[in-house]
Amino acid sequence: FNSPMAAAATGSLSPGAGEKRHWWNSNRKVVERYVREARMLLASREQRDVAAAVGLLDAALAADPRMEMALEMKARCLLSLRRFKDVADMLYESIPSFKMGVSDESSSSGSSENSSTGLTRERAKLLSGGGEAGEEGAAVKCFSVADLKRKVLAGYNRNVEKEDQWRFLVLGQACCHLGLMEDAMVLLQAGKRLAAAAFRRESVSLSDDIFSFNKFPLSGDDNTNSNPPKSDSENVAHLLSHVKLLLRRKTAAIAALDAGLYPEAIRHFSKILDGRRGAPQGFLSEIYVLRASAYQSAGRIADAISDCNKSLALDTCCIEALTVRASLFETIRCFPDSLHDLEHLKLLYNSILRDKKLPGPIWKRLKFQYREIPGKLCSLGSKIQQLKQKLAAGETGDVDYHSLMGLRRGCSRTELERSHLLLTLKHKPDKSAAFVERCEFTHGDDADSVRDRAKMSSLLLHRLIQKGHANLISTVLEEEAAEKQRKKNAIPAASPPASVFQGIFCRDLAVVGNLLSQAGGFNRSIPLKYEALSC
Numbered sequence: 001f002n003s004p005m006a007a008a009a010t011g012s013l014s015p016g017a018g019e020k021r022h023w024w025n026s027n028r029k030v031v032e033r034y035v036r037e038a039r040m041l042l043a044s045r046e047q048r049d050v051a052a053a054v055g056l057l058d059a060a061l062a063a064d065p066r067m068e069m070a071l072e073m074k075a076r077c078l079l080s081l082r083r084f085k086d087v088a089d090m091l092y093e094s095i096p097s098f099k100m101g102v103s104d105e106s107s108s109s110g111s112s113e114n115s116s117t118g119l120t121r122e123r124a125k126l127l128s129g130g131g132e133a134g135e136e137g138a139a140v141k142c143f144s145v146a147d148l149k150r151k152v153l154a155g156y157n158r159n160v161e162k163e164d165q166w167r168f169l170v171l172g173q174a175c176c177h178l179g180l181m182e183d184a185m186v187l188l189q190a191g192k193r194l195a196a197a198a199f200r201r202e203s204v205s206l207s208d209d210i211f212s213f214n215k216f217p218l219s220g221d222d223n224t225n226s227n228p229p230k231s232d233s234e235n236v237a238h239l240l241s242h243v244k245l246l247l248r249r250k251t252a253a254i255a256a257l258d259a260g261l262y263p264e265a266i267r268h269f270s271k272i273l274d275g276r277r278g279a280p281q282g283f284l285s286e287i288y289v290l291r292a293s294a295y296q297s298a299g300r301i302a303d304a305i306s307d308c309n310k311s312l313a314l315d316t317c318c319i320e321a322l323t324v325r326a327s328l329f330e331t332i333r334c335f336p337d338s339l340h341d342l343e344h345l346k347l348l349y350n351s352i353l354r355d356k357k358l359p360g361p362i363w364k365r366l367k368f369q370y371r372e373i374p375g376k377l378c379s380l381g382s383k384i385q386q387l388k389q390k391l392a393a394g395e396t397g398d399v400d401y402h403s404l405m406g407l408r409r410g411c412s413r414t415e416l417e418r419s420h421l422l423l424t425l426k427h428k429p430d431k432s433a434a435f436v437e438r439c440e441f442t443h444g445d446d447a448d449s450v451r452d453r454a455k456m457s458s459l460l461l462h463r464l465i466q467k468g469h470a471n472l473i474s475t476v477l478e479e480e481a482a483e484k485q486r487k488k489n490a491i492p493a494a495s496p497p498a499s500v501f502q503g504i505f506c507r508d509l510a511v512v513g514n515l516l517s518q519a520g521g522f523n524r525s526i527p528l529k530y531e532a533l534s535c
Helices: 004-042 049-065 069-080 084-092 097-118 145-158 162-178 181-204 231-256 264-275 281-298 301-314 320-332 335-355 369-390 401-405 415-428 434-439 447-492 507-518
Strands: none
Touching: 004 049, 004 069, 049 069, 049 162, 069 162, 069 335, 097 181, 097 320, 145 401, 162 181, 162 231, 181 231, 231 264, 231 281, 264 281, 281 301, 281 320, 301 320, 301 401, 301 447, 320 335, 401 415, 401 447, 415 447, 434 447
């Protein structure tokens, strides 16, 4: 080690290591300065200063991407700026549904590999190292990989450090505003539980002398504020209770829908949509699609189409809403509109295959997987071909307006007018965008575009209802005129009711009267009502 070559090598390496250490020390000072300046800007709580703090934190994270303090400050800044999508993009690996999707994909790929070899991890039989195949008792019992994974994850969740607790609360609030209610409930409950456990651990080491009336003033003190600002824990508690309420109503509605209790399902869905407190845009779009399915099962086609229109106004790429609306138009034999929705679906499926990824951000939960797209596209192509053949055969004017307006065949004019009045008032284009007021948007500009799309789709539905009313009222008037003519033609065939002469006649006078009527050419007897008297 004392050779000149070794000394030269050591001398050549030592300057590089020293330069690297010097660069890290200076870089760390710059990062700490960025974080300190960002904390000073956040103290003012103004939107402009918070946005400036985000820029400083981005610079700090560019130098040190794993700095936990900078990550927490940036996430809280984005949450205060209502940039919930950016929060989810930054912390998407901690979203429960994303973890479940990744685990499901890995398990499905693993199961496909194991099925090809006819052997699974859980059912594998491990033999002892002695090589005695005849002794079955010598075989080592295989442990469960799934149970081990579950225990490791549970232990990880129990041993979460204090600096990682903010991820649950911040990401839970962001998921709630993005419409991921199930993920929000899991994250907020975990964050609340971890915060309570951390507070209990800290309170054990505290003495009784630190609790004073200065920190906890009396209620009768005049200096106390009557309306103190809510803390983060109170906001999280209120948000969690609201999320649980929405999920309970959604679960009850889906259970009623599966049980065939369609009016009950519609009532529960309407409670969510018409509540006093608004709901996120993505969650409302999902609920509108579910209520449209309930309306379709109950035979209320116009209401179902209206809910699909609202869902597509909130989310233009909602595949479920397009599928339901296309089936509704096909039910009432409105083939051009059904073909238009199916063509839109085909464009979405082709774009998914072109981009080789599902639409939307990576953390967005969808009800289908990428490998199902080719099969869906094949069945969709055959459906489009069938509709084109029907249109080529001239089946365009035979629209079932009775099903559209919820009327039976041969309905009366009163029933038609009543149904038309109710549908016109309910789906009036001027009031079609009222649901936007109860919707919570991530960006302020989204409300105007959603309102415009809702008015346009409602106008098309209004025109379809008016066209149906005009068609049905002409049919009803023709039926009434035919019935009136039929009654008019049936009157001469029957003998008209003759007037009855009431009096006191004897039987001989009655006979004389009948003879006189026959002699006079009336050819019919005069009805008489008489009492039994004799001459």
